[in-house]
Amino acid sequence: MHAWVLTGHGGPETLEYREVDRPEPGPGRVRVEVRAAALNNTDVWTRTGAYGLPGDPDAAAGWRGPVAFPRIQGGDVAGVVDATGPGVDGDLHGRRVLVDPGFYDGPGPDAHPVGLIGSEADGGFAGYVVVGADRVHDMTGSPLSDAELAALPVAYGTAAGMLERAGIGSGETVVVTGASGGVGLALVQLATARGARVLAVTSPRNAGAVRSAGAVEVLDRSGGADAVAAAVPDGVDAVADVAGGDLVAALLPRVRDGGRWVVAGAVAGPVVPFDLRRLYLHNISLIGSSMHTPAHFERLADDARSGAVRPVIAARFAPDALPAAQEEFLHGGRAGKIVLTRQA
Incomplete structure (x- = not known):
């Protein structure tokens, strides 16, 4: 599959669009074919290393500390489950889903986020992404487009x-x-x-x-x-x-x-x-306040299923146009989300 690979902290030149192995889902995990992935400040800040470290605010780091390179960024993902790992309900296969990008410090609904796909693990600026089966939310019947769904998770x-x-x-x-x-x-x-x-x-x-x-x-x-x-x-x-x-x-x-x-x-x-x-x-x-809890995200997923919340989409770009999309994100000044999507 093709993916945008971040090779280190720095400018746009640290992003490379290249062929990488398609990930396989392990136990308790699913593979999602990415239909849309939205941009966020955290993508740029992680690329530039702008989060700093305790006692050293100018240190190059991700939001939770050092970033392991190479890394596929992209915390906002909507798509379709195309493969399931051992122990996962097979009914998820083929489902249109919204991905909760968080990793948490415990199993409960009020657990705190301690990581994010696209930062602590590979994310959605790729053809496919593997996530925990408990992190996908079924969007069957949602009136939102793929781009609108992808605009929800991080922001x-x-x-x-x-x-x-x-x-x-x-x-x-x-x-x-x-x-x-x-x-x-x-x-x-x-x-x-x-x-x-x-x-x-x-x-x-x-x-x-x-x-x-x-x-x-x-x-x-x-x-x-x-x-x-x-x-x-x-x-x-x-x-x-x-x-x-x-x-x-x-x-x-x-x-x-x-x-x-x-x-x-x-x-x-x-x-x-x-x-x-x-x-x-x-x-x-x-x-x-950093990100959300699983309970917060479940409420957001309910809003997405019903169409109670409808994100504003400022611009859409093709999946291979991430540098242009980030340039628009940084300097376009338009209200709303910028999304990489297969749809026009």
């Missing part, structure tokens, strides 16, 4: 984990940063569906798309962090943050007593200063 799973861990729900006012990106737009859609009042931070060019996703107000990030903070003088119940950067220090004083700040990204800057007094004097909870 919408991460957004669902943020909302669940921070307890954001009906009647609350929440600021979503980076609202036109994959996770940001997912946060807008999911928080709105749960009855929250969403104020979204994004660029003016994507304001329309973000409003269409459910935001009641769009705050212009280009005006600066202080301008965003000034736009919410009455305060907010929570912030769902995928940006970081100078917005943290500026917006933290606007979080109401007992509020929550949940963070799952740092695209605007990973190392930030802020006044700790604003945190503890107002009983604000600062929550780190």
